[in-house]
Amino acid sequence: MPATVMRFLAGLALSLALGTAVAETLDRIVAVVDDKVVLASELESETALVRQRLRQQKVNLPSPQVLERQVLDRLIMERLQLAVAGRMGIRVDEGTLNAALQRIADQNGMSLSRFRDAVQAQGMDYAAFREDLRDEITIRRLRERRVRTSVNVTPQEVEELLNNARGEDSTEYLLGHILIALPERPEPEQIRAARAEADETIAKLRAGQSMDAVAAAHSDSGTALEGGNLGWRTAARLPTIFAQQVQGMSPGEIRGPIEAGNGLHIIQLLDSRDGDRKLVTQTRARHILIRTNEVVSDSDARTRLNTLRQRIDDGADFAELARQHSEDPGSGVRGGDLGWVNPGTMVTVFEQQMDRLQPGELSLPFESQFGWHLVQVLERREQDMTQEMRRAQATAELRERKAEEALEAWLRRIRDEAYVDIRLGGE
Structure with missing residues (x-):
């Protein structure tokens, strides 16, 4: 995760005061990464942010030279991953970026305008913060596509783990x-x-x-x-x-x-x-999934789901719309019904969105590694830990x-x- 985003999320509640930020530096190249460069000003800025965050967390700081090298290694890895993402055509559009910023503001109990003021009050440029967040989302999408979606777990491996x-x-x-x-x-x-x-x-x-x-x-x-x-x-x-x-x-x-x-x-x-844990809270939910591809952009998927959400608010049947529009082959034919869901079963972003909803409540469109979702929680119950949960x-x-x-x-x-x-x- 880019250091600017990490520093802000870790430190917002602590009301950071960086003062006048990083001293002006005569720029020079400190690393060449394929056809990209890392400038001294970037390294100095990121090092200052990391140093501030480590102090807040009461982590003993290494020597300035060692910290600088650690931060530079992180910047190099970010450059390499963003270059791979660029070659793979992974892009984060403005709508997705704005939705992510709104979620961060909501999680901190702020309006978007107050959130912007809080970022700037910490000595950070809001436009740079936006671009750091765009890079974070890009790298997350890249890792999901190149690594997580390629991981396969077999029933035999699960049984072996349970037996052990x-x-x-x-x-x-x-x-x-x-x-x-x-x-x-x-x-x-x-x-x-x-x-x-x-x-x-x-x-x-x-x-x-x-x-x-x-x-x-x-x-x-x-x-x-x-x-x-x-x-x-x-x-x-x-x-x-x-x-x-x-x-x-x-x-x-x-x-x-x-x-x-x-x-x-x-x-x-x-x-x-x-x-x-002896008891778990199970959630019965249903969803509509719209996948993105070369033809359907993030903005298209989000617009389609917003339209469906409005139709549901106006009285349309969720299940019927899911059967007609959802691109999840498993749940679509069941009207989007996911059945009873145990904690840890769904991908993290889906579970986080689902857990915020009250029974009967409908989410706003949101993105996971599988596409864009509209989720409705139907009911919840407390259950003893079962073999299925294990x-x-x-x-x-x-x-x-x-x-x-x-x-x-x-x-x-x-x-x-x-x-x-x-x-x-x-x-």
């Missing part, structure tokens, strides 16, 4: 993670250097330095600037190489270096908790694990295949 989990509790783990990256086919000297850095990193952790500071200084993972924090996860939702380690660890314990295809990993168990959770966990591993491999591949010339002082 029988008799185990649903403990959740909070892991800190550091990656010392290696290229796809490393030279012996590169391997030796990576092992030496991994040993130095582990020594710092065992000497009492915090995971967030060491990760920010040493990790090549995408979570480096978040202090290496992977968030609360069950073992099943962790990458396979970590799941094999974590269940035998005690809080504070460090494991590594763990060798994998993309480099050497170091993990630290920060905390654990009982994540068992299977749905297992499927989601396997898909998330595979998607993370596939994304890491894909990002490493496009980085290795690109021409990147870094021109920081001393490099």
Whole structure:
């Protein structure tokens, strides 16, 4: 996610005060990425934003040189992904961008005009904020198309996970993670250097330095600037190489270096908790799906759904309109009925939109990786955890694990295949 958007969303409630923003810099090229460049002014601006966000989160900052290099690596990866998206024809139109801005404003209890004022009050240019958000949506669409939609989970894998989990509790783990990256086919000297850095990193952790500071200084993972924090996860939702380690660890314990295809990993168990849930809230919903393609744009799909929404408000039958217009072959023939939906079953954006609705309420059109949706919640109920729910959770966990591993491999591949010339002082 672009750093400007991350900084604003994390800090809005804290009423940030950047003052006069970043000092003016004589521009020069600090990196060449294929046929694109990264300017010193961009790097300085993004570094200032990241530094401000880390301070708010009380993350110990690495040295200025290390932080600058971490931010530059992130900017390089953004450039590479946006270039791939451009070649694939992935575009975010003005209507989609405006709808995303409105959602962010709504989530913060603001009108769009107040939201614009809040962005500017934090020393940020609103037009630049819009473009950063456009880039964020573009990269998300790219990752969904290139990685997530290609991930396949088989019934056999689900059954194997369920069988292995029988008799185990649903403990959740909070892991800190550091990656010392290696290229796809490393030279012996590169391997030796990576092992030496991994040993130095582990020594710092065992000497009492915090995971967030060491990760920010040493990790090549995408979570480096978040202090290496992977968030609360069950073992099943962790990458396979970590799941094999974590269940035998005690809080504070460090494991590594763990060798994998993309480099050497170091993990630290920060905390654990009982994540068992006895009841879940199920939602019965129905939807109408309009897919985009070379002929149907985002704007076309949204307009069609707004027209259908108005017809439903005027008394038209949702089910009949779904049978006529929905492009979801599974639910369309059932009048859009999705049946009883368990938490974690649907893609994140769909579930978030559905969860905001009261029974009988109709959503505004919104976009997911599958197209544009109009959703209506019919009813909700509390249910005991069933085997069906366990299977749905297992499927989601396997898909998330595979998607993370596939994304890491894909990002490493496009980085290795690109021409990147870094021109920081001393490099």
